[in-house]
Amino acid sequence: MSHPHPELGPPPPLPEGGLRVTPLGGLGEIGRNMTVFEYGGRLLIVDCGVLFPEEEQPGIDLILPDFSSIRDRLDDIEGIVLTHGHEDHIGGVPYLLREKPDIPLIGSKLTLALIEAKLQEHRIRPYTLQVAEGNRERVGPFDCEFIAVNHSIPDALAVAIRTPAGMVVHTGDFKMDQLPLDNRLTDLHAFARLSEEGIDLLLTDSTNAEVPGFTPHERDISGVLRQVFAGARKRIIVASFASHVHRIQQILDAAYEYGRRVAFVGRSMVRNMGIARDLGYLKVPPGLVVDVKALDDLPDHEVVLVCTGSQGEPMAALSRMANRDHQIRIVEGDTVILASSLIPGNENAVYRVINGLTRWGANVVHKGNAKVHVSGHASAGELLYFYNICRPRNLMPVHGEWRHLRANAELGAMTGVPHDRIVIAEDGVAVDLIEGKARISGKVQAGYVYVDGLSVGDVGEPALKDRKILGDEGIISVFVVIDASTGKITGGPHIQARGSGIEDSAFGDVIPRITDVLERSAQDGVVEPHQMQQLVRRTLGKWVSDTYRRRPMILPVVVEV
Numbered sequence: 214m215s216h217p218h219p220e221l222g223p224p225p226p227l228p229e230g231g232l233r234v235t236p237l238g239g240l241g242e243i244g245r246n247m248t249v250f251e252y253g254g255r256l257l258i259v260d261c262g263v264l265f266p267e268e269e270q271p272g273i274d275l276i277l278p279d280f281s282s283i284r285d286r287l288d289d290i291e292g293i294v295l296t297h298g299h300e301d302h303i304g305g306v307p308y309l310l311r312e313k314p315d316i317p318l319i320g321s322k323l324t325l326a327l328i329e330a331k332l333q334e335h336r337i338r339p340y341t342l343q344v345a346e347g348n349r350e351r352v353g354p355f356d357c358e359f360i361a362v363n364h365s366i367p368d369a370l371a372v373a374i375r376t377p378a379g380m381v382v383h384t385g386d387f388k389m390d391q392l393p394l395d396n397r398l399t400d401l402h403a404f405a406r407l408s409e410e411g412i413d414l415l416l417t418d419s420t421n422a423e424v425p426g427f428t429p430h431e432r433d434i435s436g437v438l439r440q441v442f443a444g445a446r447k448r449i450i451v452a453s454f455a456s457h458v459h460r461i462q463q464i465l466d467a468a469y470e471y472g473r474r475v476a477f478v479g480r481s482m483v484r485n486m487g488i489a490r491d492l493g494y495l496k497v498p499p500g501l502v503v504d505v506k507a508l509d510d511l512p513d514h515e516v517v518l519v520c521t522g523s524q525g526e527p528m529a530a531l532s533r534m535a536n537r538d539h540q541i542r543i544v545e546g547d548t549v550i551l552a553s554s555l556i557p558g559n560e561n562a563v564y565r566v567i568n569g570l571t572r573w574g575a576n577v578v579h580k581g582n583a584k585v586h587v588s589g590h591a592s593a594g595e596l597l598y599f600y601n602i603c604r605p606r607n608l609m610p611v612h613g614e615w616r617h618l619r620a621n622a623e624l625g626a627m628t629g630v631p632h633d634r635i636v637i638a639e640d641g642v643a644v645d646l647i648e649g650k651a652r653i654s655g656k657v658q659a660g661y662v663y664v665d666g667l668s669v670g671d672v673g674e675p676a677l678k679d680r681k682i683l684g685d686e687g688i689i690s691v692f693v694v695i696d697a698s699t700g701k702i703t704g705g706p707h708i709q710a711r712g713s714g715i716e717d718s719a720f721g722d723v724i725p726r727i728t729d730v731l732e733r734s735a736q737d738g739v740v741e742p743h744q745m746q747q748l749v750r751r752t753l754g755k756w757v758s759d760t761y762r763r764r765p766m767i768l769p770v771v772v773e774v
Contacts, residue, residue, distance in 0.1 A: 221642065221653070221655055221656035222655055222656070223655050223656070223657060224643040224645070224654040224655025224656070224657065225654065225655065227251055227252075227645065228645075228647060230377060230378055230647070231252075231378055231645050231646065231647040232250065232251070232252050232376050232378035232379060232381065232414075232645070232646040232647075233249075233250070233251040233252075233643055233644070233645050233646075233654070234248060234249075234250055234251075234381065234414065234416070234609070234643070234644045234645075234646065234651075235248070235249045235251070235282070235641070235642070235643045235644070235657060236248045236249075236611060236638060236639075236640055236641070236642070236659075237249060237278040237279060237280075237282070237283075237640060237641065237657075237659050238262065238264070238278035238305075238640055238659070239260075239262070239301075239611055239612050239613075239640070240611055240612075240613075240618065240638055240639045240640050240642075241614060241615050241618070241639045241640060242264060242614060242640075243264075243301070243420065243612075243613065243614060244262060244263065244264035244265060244276075244301040245262055245263060245264035245276060245277070245278055245301065245305070245640075246260045246261075246262040246301055246302050246611075246612060247259075247260055247261045247262060247278040247305065248260065248383065248416065248611070249282075249283060250355065250374060250381070252354050252355065252376045252377075252378060253354045253376075254289060255289055255290075255291050255353045255354050255355075256283065256286060256289045256290045256291065257290075257291050257292060257294065257352060257353070257355045257357075257374065258290060258292070258293040258294065258309075259293075259294045259296065259372060259383050259385075260293075260294070260295060260296055260302040260303070260385070261278065261293055261295075261302075261303065261304075261305040261306045261309050262278075262299070262300060262301040262302040262303060262304050262305050263275045263276060263277060263300055263301060263304030263305050263664075264276040264277075264301065264661075265300075265524065275304065275663075275664040276661050276662065276663055276664070277305045277308050277661075277662040277663075277664060278305055278640075278659070278662065279641075279658055279659050279660050279661070279662050280308075280309060280312065280662070281657075281658050282641070282657035282658055282659070284312065287312060287313040287316070288313075290313070290316050291317070291352045291353035291354075291355060292316065292317040292318070292319050292342070292352045292353075293306065293309070293316055293317070293318050293319065294319045294320065294352075294357065294372050295318060295319065295320035295324045295325070295328060296320075296324075296369060296370050296371065296372065296383070296385025296386065297320075297321075297324055297364055297366050297368065297369035297370065297385055297386060298320075298323055298324040298327040298328070298366055298368070298456050299365075299366055299386070299454070299456055300454075300456070302385070302386070303324065303327065303328045303331070304331075306318065306328055306331070306332070307331060307332055307334075307335040307337060308664070310332065310335075310337050310339060311335065311337070314337050314338075314339070315340055316339075316340070317339075317340045317341065317342055317352075318339050318340065318341045318342070319341075319342045319344060319350070319352065319357070320341075320343070320344065320370070321343070321344060321345060321359075321368035321369075321370055322343055322345070322368060322492060323366070323367055323368040323458075323488070323489065323492055323494055324368055324369075324370075325341050325343055326488045326492060327456065327485060327488060329341070330484055330485075330488060344357075344359045344370070345359065346359055346360055346361035346370060346400060346403075347359070347361075347403075354376055354377075355374050355375070355376060356374070356375035356376070357372050357373070357374055357375075358372070358373040358375070358407075359371070359372055359373075360372070360373065360400050360403045360404065360407075361397055361398070361399065361400040361403070362384060362385060362386075362387035362388075362399045362400070363387060363388055363389065363390045363393050363397060363398060363399045364385070364386050364387055364388065364589045364590075365386075365431070365454075365457055365459060365460070365588075365589025366456050366457065366458055366459070366589070367395055367397070367458050367459070367489075367494045368494070369385060369386065369387065370385060371383060371384045371385050371387060371404075372385070373407055373412075378413075378646050378647070379411075379413030379414065379646050379649060380407065380410065380411065380412055380413050380414075381412075381413065381414040381415075381416065381646065382404075382407060382412050382414070382415050382416065382603065382605070383416045383611075384415075384416065384417050384418050385418065386418050386420070386589060386590060386612060387399055387418055387590070387591055388421075388428045388588065388589055388590055388591045388592075388595060389401070389427070389428075389591055389595045389598070389599070390428065390430050390431055391430070392430045392431075392432055393430075393431060393432075393459075394431055394432055394459045394462060394463070395459070395494070401599075401602055404599070404602050404603055405602050407603070408602060408603050408604050411606065412603050412604070412605045412606065413605070413606050413607060413646060413649060413651075414605065414606070414607045414608075414609060414644075414646050414651050415600075415603055415605035415607070415608050415609070416609050416610075416611045417596065417599070417600075417608070417609075417610055417611065417612075417621060417625075418590055418591060418611065418612045418613075419610040419611060419612050419613030419617040419618050419620070419621035420588070420590035420612055420613050420617055421588055421590040421591055421592045421593070421596075421617075422592075422593055422596060422610070422613065422617050422618075422620035422621035422624060423593070423616060423617060423620045424588075424592040424593060425592065425593050425594065426592055426593065426594045427592055427594045427595055428587060428588050428589075428590065428591060428592045428595065429584075429587045430587070431459050431460075431463075431587055432463075433584065433587060434460070434463055434552075434584060434585060434586070434587060435463050435466070435467070437583055437584045437585055438463055438464065438467045438550075438585065439467050439470065439471075441548060441550060441578055441583070441585070442467045442468070442470070442471045442473070443471065444548075445514070445548040445576075446513075446514065446546045446548075447513040447514060447516075447544065447546040447547050447548070448513045448514075448516040448517070448518065448544075448547045448548070449468075449473065449516070449517045449518070449547075449548045449549075449550065450517075450518045450519075450520065450531070450534070450541075450543075450547060450548070450549045450550070450575075451464050451517065451518070451519045451520070451549075451550045451552055452520055452521065452522045452529075452530075452531040452549070452550070452551050452552065452553065453519065453521070453552045453553050454521070454553055455479065455481035455482045455484075455485045455486075455521050456485050457552075457553065458485075458486075458489045458494050458495055460552050460553075460586075461486060461489075461495065461519060462495055462496065464517065464519060464552070465495070465496075465497060465498075465501060465502075468501065468517045469498050469501055472515060473514075473515050473516060473517045474500075474501065474502075474503050474507070474508070474511055474515055474516060474517065475501055475502050475503070475517045475518075475519060476502070476503055476504060476505040476507070476508050476516075476517070476518055476519070477502070477505070477519050477520075478505055478518050478519065478520035478521075478530045478541070479520050479521045479522075479529070479530045481521060482519060482520060482521050486519075490502075505518070513546075513547075518541065520534075522534075522566065524553065524562065524563060531549070531551075531566055531570075532562075532566050532569075534570065535565075535566045535568075535569030535570045535572075535573075536569060537573075542573075543570055543573040543574065543575050544573065544574060545573070545574030546574060546576075547573075547574070547575045547576070548575065548576045548578065549570050549575045549576070549577045549578065550578045550579075550585055551563070551567070551577065551578070551579040551580070551585070551586075552585050552586055553586055563579075567579065593620070593624055596621065596624050597624055597627065597628060600624065600625055600628040600630070601628050604629075605625075605630060606634060606649060607630075607634045607635075607636065607646065607649075607650065607651035608622065608625040608630045608634065608635045608636070609635075609636045609637075609638060609644060609651065610622050610625070610635075610637060618637050619637065622635045622637050634650065634651065636651050636652070636653060638653065640659040641656045641657045641658060641659025642655075642656050643655050643656065643657060687710060687711055687712030687715075687765045687766070688710070688711050688712060688765055688766045688767075688768060689708060689709070689710045689711075689715070689753065689757070689765050689766070689767050689768070690708070690709050690710075690711075690767075690768045690769075690770065691705075691706050691707070691708050691727070691749050691753060691767070691768070691769045691770065692704075692705050692706065692707045692708075692770050692772075693705040693706045693707075693727075693731065693745070693749065693769070693770070693771045693772070694771075694772050694773075694774055695731070695735075695742070695745065695771060695772070695773055695774070696773075696774065697773040697774060699735060701732070701735055702728060702731055702732070703774060706724050706727045706728065706749070708720040708723075708724065708753075710765070712765075715757070715761060715763075715765075722756070722760075723752070723753060723756040723757075726752055726756065727749055727752050727753060730748050730749075730752050731745060731748065731749070734748055742771040742772070742773060743771075745771045746769040746770070746771050747769075749767075749769035749771065750767045750769050753767050753769070754767050
């Protein structure tokens with residue numbers, strides 16, 4: 214198995230007749246999925262998603278793939294194939310189209326409807342090509358065939374990309390549910406047909422590669438939901454991803470059976486479920502769904518609220534309910550269902566929300582205490598089955614953290630893929646398919662690009678480090694006025710602390726030290742304000758460290774008069 218090394222340099226020019234595959238996100242992480250294919254000087258992109266921030270990224274709203282390696286080649290892009298409508302696959306599209314709005318988007322009916330609604334908020338009208346399973350489209354030098362796959366959102370597609378260099382199959386996110394709610398199976402016959410033709414490189418979803426056996430059926434949840442609905446005394450509040458149409462369908466079915474009305478809460482939930490209903494993917498009995506304001510006139514035992522926030526997102530509806538910062542107030546006897554997976558890294562935030570809801574008297578039902586979620590990804594048993602059908606000549610696990618990629622690679626090896634033809638890459642690593650063999654050729658920049666409010670890419674790691682210090686240790690500011698000609702102190706030092714846990718009165722012990730250092734500096738002829746600020750920072754920083762074992766941010770200001 215080949216894998217990247219830190220010393221990898223930029224990849225050389227792609228040899229004539231070769232195909233280059235460069236993931237810009239989705240490897241070594243859950244989210245931010247984006248892969249760039251290059252042949253004959255032209256580019257095809259598969260997916261362009263976002264990653265949601267963790268606790269050590271304070272103030273960040275979203276994390277995008279790094280477009281820098283393709284920024285000067287936007288005119289070479291033939292199109293963006295979107296495998297399905299989840300945020301980790303389409304959320305980055307508006308930010309790429311800001312740079313070139315006429316890049317065609319290629320996807321299924323529901324996927325395109327979801328991204329078009331999102332792009333409206335960015336005032337972008339995209340060029341789109343709607344495809345369905347069985348379709349085959351020529352996109353520049355790329356001959357793309359689309360295959361139905363089953364996932365936790367309708368209309369998901371895998372794509373087979375044919376070029377003279379060989380055929381690459383990208384599964385997108387998939388599982389092999391044999392009893393799907395919409396009766397749309399993963400098309401194993403199509404994959405077997407592609408296998409007969411010869412799959413030169415297979416890019417496969419790795420998310421559940423460590424999970425033994427087969428992923429349970431989505432419809433297995435229905436019985437558990439009905440039990441919860443039957444036992445609920447007051448309101449039922451369900452938190453789910455705003456795009457999980459199958460899960461919401463089961464909530465609607467249970468609500469209808471138990472005589473409850475349903476209201477959607479949150480802009481993304483209202484928008485996405487409206488799209489799914491209008492396109493026929495969500496079956497809603499007449500009168501079942503009402504406006505949230507209409508719930509005030511209904512008794513609690515007839516109410517179901519469906520909202521976002523199953524990952525503990527601070528600004529999502531459920532988190533705000535837990536913090537008593539929402540118009541919907543949790544009361545004793547309410548039932549809250551977290552009907553989603555727990556994305557790695559979000560555990561603390563989710564449990565904080567669960568504790569907050571429980572504090573106000575809610576009965577919280579989640580994956581840890583009831584079967585209210587099944588995964589949308591193939592487990593190890595399905596992946597083994599899938600490899601035996603596809604028989605790829607080369608394998609490149611995608612969509613997962615390092616442990617998932619490794620586990621998926623081992624599964625491929627177990628089914629007979631030679632070890633020297635399994636490529637474990639990471640974001641930015643270019644993999645070239647030349648004369649039937651995949652090998653790593655170099656690495657391009659593929660770091661995190663942070664979205665902070667309206668700012669995209671302006672916040673970097675140094676700013677996040679500063680935010681962490683401010684959040685963990687606080688800030689101490691020092692203000693000193695000096696005579697411009699002599700360097701003597703004419704005012705201060707004045708010291709104020711915020712968030713450091715140190716009382717302002719405690720700084721009386723260090724003020725003489727700062728004064729002494731500055732006076733000696735003036736005597737030595739060092740009167741430049743920046744140099745004096747550094748002296749203040751070092752003197753105060755050492756005192757705080759020695760006295761309190763803390764390292765707050767120190768902000769010295771030296772003003773000349």
